[in-house]
Amino acid sequence: xxxxxxxxxxxxxxxxxxxxxxxxxxxxxxxxxxxxxxxxxxxxxxxxxxxxxxxxxxxxxxxxxxxxxxxxxxxxxxxxxxxxxxxxxxxxxxxxxxxxxxxxxxxxxxxxxxxxxxxxxxxxxxxxxxxxxxxxxxxxxxxxxxxxxxxxxxxxxxxxxxxxxxxxxxxxxxxxxxxx
Amino acid sequence: xxxxxxxxxxxxxxxxxxxxxxxxxxxxxxxxxxxxxxxxxxxxxxxxxxxxxxxxxxxxxxxxxxxxxxxxxxxxxxxxxxxxxxxxxxxxxxxxxxxxxxxxxxxxxxxxxxxxxxxxxxxxxxxxxxxxxxxxxxxxxxxxxxxxxxxxxxxxxxxxxxxxxxxxxxxxxxxxxxxxxxxxxxxxxxxxxxxxxxxxxxxxxxxxxxxxxxxxxxxxxxxxxxxxxxxxxxxxxxxxxxxxxxxxxxxxxxxxxxxxxxxxxxxxxxxxxxxxxxxxxxxxxxxxxxxxxxxxxxxxxxxxxxxxxxxxxxxxxxxxxxxxxxxxxxxxxxxxxxxxxxxxxxxxxxxxxxxxxxxxxxxxxxxxxxxxxxxxxxxxxxxxxxxxxxxxxxxxxxxxxxxxxxxxxxxxxxxxxxxxxxxxxxxxxxxxxxxxxxxxxxxxxxxxxxxxxxxxxxxxxxxxxxxxxxxxxxxxxxxxxxxxxxxxxxxxxxxxxxxxxxxxxxxxxxxxxxxxxxxxxxxxxxxxxxxxxxxxxxxxxxxxxxxxxxxxxxxxxxxxxxxxxxxxxxxxxxxxxxxxxxxxxxxxxxxxxxxxxxxxxxxxxxxxxxxxxxxxxxxxxxxxxxx
Numbered sequence: 001x002x003x004x005x006x007x008x009x010x011x012x013x014x015x016x017x018x019x020x021x022x023x024x025x026x027x028x029x030x031x032x033x034x035x036x037x038x039x040x041x042x043x044x045x046x047x048x049x050x051x052x053x054x055x056x057x058x059x060x061x062x063x064x065x066x067x068x069x070x071x072x073x074x075x076x077x078x079x080x081x082x083x084x085x086x087x088x089x090x091x092x093x094x095x096x097x098x099x100x101x102x103x104x105x106x107x108x109x110x111x112x113x114x115x116x117x118x119x120x121x122x123x124x125x126x127x128x129x130x131x132x133x134x135x136x137x138x139x140x141x142x143x144x145x146x147x148x149x150x151x152x153x154x155x156x157x158x159x160x161x162x163x164x165x166x167x168x169x170x171x172x173x174x175x176x177x178x179x180x
Numbered sequence: 181x182x183x184x185x186x187x188x189x190x191x192x193x194x195x196x197x198x199x200x201x202x203x204x205x206x207x208x209x210x211x212x213x214x215x216x217x218x219x220x221x222x223x224x225x226x227x228x229x230x231x232x233x234x235x236x237x238x239x240x241x242x243x244x245x246x247x248x249x250x251x252x253x254x255x256x257x258x259x260x261x262x263x264x265x266x267x268x269x270x271x272x273x274x275x276x277x278x279x280x281x282x283x284x285x286x287x288x289x290x291x292x293x294x295x296x297x298x299x300x301x302x303x304x305x306x307x308x309x310x311x312x313x314x315x316x317x318x319x320x321x322x323x324x325x326x327x328x329x330x331x332x333x334x335x336x337x338x339x340x341x342x343x344x345x346x347x348x349x350x351x352x353x354x355x356x357x358x359x360x361x362x363x364x365x366x367x368x369x370x371x372x373x374x375x376x377x378x379x380x381x382x383x384x385x386x387x388x389x390x391x392x393x394x395x396x397x398x399x400x401x402x403x404x405x406x407x408x409x410x411x412x413x414x415x416x417x418x419x420x421x422x423x424x425x426x427x428x429x430x431x432x433x434x435x436x437x438x439x440x441x442x443x444x445x446x447x448x449x450x451x452x453x454x455x456x457x458x459x460x461x462x463x464x465x466x467x468x469x470x471x472x473x474x475x476x477x478x479x480x481x482x483x484x485x486x487x488x489x490x491x492x493x494x495x496x497x498x499x500x501x502x503x504x505x506x507x508x509x510x511x512x513x514x515x516x517x518x519x520x521x522x523x524x525x526x527x528x529x530x531x532x533x534x535x536x537x538x539x540x541x542x543x544x545x546x547x548x549x550x551x552x553x554x555x556x557x558x559x560x561x562x563x564x565x566x567x568x569x570x571x572x573x574x575x576x577x578x579x580x581x582x583x584x585x586x587x588x589x590x591x592x593x594x595x596x597x598x599x600x601x602x603x604x605x606x607x608x609x610x611x612x613x614x615x616x617x618x619x620x621x622x623x624x625x626x627x628x629x630x631x632x633x634x635x636x637x638x639x640x641x642x643x644x645x646x647x648x649x650x651x652x653x654x655x656x657x658x659x660x661x662x663x664x665x666x667x668x669x670x671x672x673x674x675x676x677x678x679x680x681x682x683x684x685x686x687x688x689x690x691x692x693x694x695x696x697x698x699x700x701x702x703x704x705x706x707x708x709x710x711x712x713x714x715x716x717x718x719x720x721x722x723x724x725x726x727x728x729x730x731x732x733x734x735x736x737x738x739x740x741x742x743x744x745x746x747x748x749x750x751x752x753x754x755x756x757x758x759x760x761x762x763x764x765x766x767x768x769x770x771x772x773x774x775x776x777x778x779x780x781x782x783x784x785x786x787x788x789x790x791x792x793x794x795x796x797x798x799x800x801x802x803x804x805x806x807x
Contacts, residue, residue: 007560055598059477060484079474089525089553093567093674095661096517098604104611104659104676106525113414113451115462115470123467125460128444140529144657144678146611148602166598170613170657171529171683174391177417177451180473 008154012092015047015149015157016105020085022046023077027119037119041078045165047149047157048073053164057180073165081178082112082135085143094151100163103147106170113138113177138178142171218261219268220289221246226258228280230410234258238284242274245532250354251381259289310340311352311359324368326360329397331375353382361389369395373423377401380411387415394418400426406442409449420464421455422446430457480593484600492599492610493783495662495670500586500612507578511571513672515665520574520675521567522581524551528680530655542681545649546582546618549627551679574675579624582651584616590780605673607663615682618651653682749776757784765806768793774804 025032027040034040048054050068054061056076063072090105112135116122120133145168150161169180223246226234235246235258244267249260262268271286278284314337318327331352332343343349360367367390372383377398380386386393393416406429424430424442433439447453447461452471454464483489502509514520524547544551551557552566568577588595595614602609661674742750742758749772750758757779763786765775770793782788 007563009554009563013555053600055482055600056475057478058482058596058598059475059479060482061475076474079469079472081470081473087555088527089523089555089678091521091523091552091554091676091678093519093521093676095519095605095674100604102609102659102661102674102676104523104657104678106523106528106657106678106680108527108529111473113471115451115467117466117470121466121470123463123470124447125462126440126443128447130444142529142680142683144611144613146598146609146659148604148609163604164600164609166600166609166611168596168598168611168613168657170655170680173529174531175414175417177414177471178473179468179471180478 011154015153019047024083024085041074044074044077048162049160052162055166082118083109085109099151101149105145107143108140109143110137110140111178138176139173141169144168144170219265220261221268222287222289223258224285225282228282231258237279244271311356315360319365324366326367327371329371329373350382354385357385357389371397373397373399379408384411387412392418394420397423399423404428406445413449416450418452419450425457480596482598488599488608500588504585511575514571514574515671516570518672519567519569520577521552522677523553525680530681530683543650547679580622580627582618582622583620585619586616602661605663609661611659613657615653615655617653655680655682764789769805771806
């Protein structure tokens, strides 16, 4: 219990930002280049444990045979438009005796509505010469995320430490082009 | 209604208004409310930028929302409506404010919409009647086409003198769009060919009335400027096919690159456009995949298994009932190591309600002094002290929050829940998302005046001693870790509450379009036909509703059917719920009101309804039963 009386939550925020950033990375950008799609996709939520419990909008991510939830999550995330998350708020409790933190965070997220997928491929049959590769961000969605994270996040936030991820859209803008 | 994210909004996203047919079922009431309470205003000197930008500017600068705006194509005056006379007067005081290099001038409009129309053709109700009849005569329900081609040659309209003057004809389409929105036709295609249109200003509200429009013909008009589609840029987000033949725009091209430019222009304006004049511009399948969230399954409720469903639903309904009635009764759930804290996300996206009574959804005065939003609370002392540990501290925290009402029993569809195992403690995690109404100030307000800003970014704690904090609606997310205690009791190990601005549009709901279509299909059935129970419930919320077809017994041939339900009840229930309600009424002989109550309290579970009915039969009053 004594731990609760000191502030042990400082390392959580950088960890959460890293986690959200990992969902938002671009395939080809000035800061990063990936040798292939697999190397790119396995960056999404890389702090998840391979068999994490993952629930997205009330539906569990169920891995195919011989696969794992994390991989299935990454495959589906790859099929989603390029995203941009912004952490608005978070709070957390260290649960005594479990070695885990419960983290609840509130964020907003917007998606690239330019018609390009995450790999930069466009569905346009004649490419528009004026169009840049810059994302065309839509309106903000609201999202609430609950994570159960190993206490070891305090010393090492690069490892696979997320036991469960519950990702729920709490607000959908009316003018979005994206179907959810 | 304007969307607002954190800080200043802006750009083209912000001017959805209320006639877009994607709103909830009480949209018609809202609409008549708006009409009754609309004060027309006129704006001059806005031409430095687009009308949308001007309206957004006014919303930001003057904090006044101008609704249903349109540009009078004769005078160039930007017209719109505000809610109250006070707002109109306030806006007049803003005359002279600089916008896009010019001074805006505000005046009160003298004519309401119906008056304007009546000037030209006599009685206004007659005008609306004529247009309504016209729309109905031009609507083909089998292909969901609204055929508005060559309206000036329509004998019915010309005989009414609709197009005697230019000003009347420029008002005709805006009026038509408004009325078309009110009668809520299910429209997929609109034909506007042969209407001598030189630009889209008179039909700009098409995008508001039919935001989900898929096919549009503008053939044989006088469109000549390539930039003409700016009006609808990113507003017809589901437009699939566009016909432009027979416009100067397409005829006067001098080089192939001109044609290309037109295509690029419309593709930029309409993100889901596939075909223009028969030519395929995009790979439809690839586009649909690209513009979809990869996780296509969704549900408002998730329970890992049946045991968790029972535990979680019982827990939540009892917990929120006591939270609303007497929080002291909740303390049995908390022990010495239990933790509770509350955080505020004041910048969560939400919709500004311009016409509901639900204002005050953004005043967090009762919450901020205890908020443990760790992105904002920087001092270690505050970060630690804002977690309440043990019964005494937790009860104090609870009593510092406003008294509330959660409508989880009467409107479970406004909530969403995920519940799954927390193996580390052999317990379960329960996450609830929804909204509540603040009914009264907190029992304990001692913390309010002494609160000190705790971080450089915490600029909200500026409540004056005498300022009353308004009550309103809020949305929330709450995550609890619940573990089994001795004798079947439950213990809350951790309780994280997040408060955010109220938002009525909930992302987990069934798409409004699908719901509308279902309702329309339901309404189209002849009143005496008994609809068979659907074989599977709709995907959203399916986790809570067992397949109706599995229910033993059938509705007897006589007695009420779904078609006999009052329209307002039907409008608020999906078809599966409607069927269940009718079945319950037939089998229990309860009145509609009590039947509805029973279904709601039994979470729309047939078996649960019957069990609850049997348990409470003895205590039900006589008037609970149908005469």
